[in-house]
Amino acid sequence: MNGAPPQTPWLNALGAADAEAFRTLGSERQYRPGVVLFHRGDEPGAVLAILDGWAKLVMPGPQGKEVILGFAGPGELLGDVAALDGSPRSATAEAVGAVRALVVTRAAFEGFVANRPAVALALMRSLARRLRGADEQQLEFASYDVVGRVARRLVELCDQHGEPHERGVLAGLALSQDELAAWTASSREAVAKALQVLRRLGWIETRRRAILVLDLQALRDYAR
Numbered sequence: 001m002n003g004a005p006p007q008t009p010w011l012n013a014l015g016a017a018d019a020e021a022f023r024t025l026g027s028e029r030q031y032r033p034g035v036v037l038f039h040r041g042d043e044p045g046a047v048l049a050i051l052d053g054w055a056k057l058v059m060p061g062p063q064g065k066e067v068i069l070g071f072a073g074p075g076e077l078l079g080d081v082a083a084l085d086g087s088p089r090s091a092t093a094e095a096v097g098a099v100r101a102l103v104v105t106r107a108a109f110e111g112f113v114a115n116r117p118a119v120a121l122a123l124m125r126s127l128a129r130r131l132r133g134a135d136e137q138q139l140e141f142a143s144y145d146v147v148g149r150v151a152r153r154l155v156e157l158c159d160q161h162g163e164p165h166e167r168g169v170l171a172g173l174a175l176s177q178d179e180l181a182a183w184t185a186s187s188r189e190a191v192a193k194a195l196q197v198l199r200r201l202g203w204i205e206t207r208r209r210a211i212l213v214l215d216l217q218a219l220r221d222y223a224r
Contacts (some may be wrong), residue, residue, distance in 0.1 A: 029101055040089055048077070083110065180205055203222075
């Protein structure tokens with residue numbers, strides 16, 4: 001959130017030999033936009049490594065509203081925690097757009113991690129990063145108003161998935177206001193007002209399912 005470089009996804013962090021060996025363990029599958037890859041509460045099963053596209057991790061929130069825990073993109077794993085501890089899936093994974101993923105059985109994933117120390121270390125680093133992110137998100141919900149939470153999410157989108165633009169940075173991931181609300185534990189109306197505030201400040205422009213950040217540094221300073 002303070003200008004740190006994007007973190008290397010798990011699959012990309014592996015050595016060439018380990019990455020190639022992992023790819024031989026599974027089979028590729030294609031998922032259409034909106035398709036659920038697995039549901040919260042499902043028994044632990046296969047691990048998915050995303051090769052292309054993005055998936056969102058969601059849980060039910062108050063009054064049945066969806067809460068988005070985060071997004072997983074190319075090189076990142078889904079279902080690894082359930083595979084390792086044998087507990088039911090902790091969240092639902094849904095394809096945001098078209099997704100191509102490598103599907104590896106739980107047994108094959110466990111054996112792969114157990115027999116390759118460098119792989120296990122990369123996995124521990126990935127899990128630690130996600131735990132740190134969850135801690136920061138809890139602090140964020142307690143410490144920031146909706147404008148601050150939206151600003152932080154936009155900075156995160158720019159840092160991790162941003163696309164250079166002649167006038168700034170496209171925030172990456174075509175999210176709706178409903179999805180942005182679910183990701184900031186806010187209502188759609190509150191998110192709309194927050195975006196209006198940021199537009200008035202001249203920091204962003206909004207388009208249909210796209211946000212152009214005009215002044216990323218100002219947004220970053222506000223989000224600290």
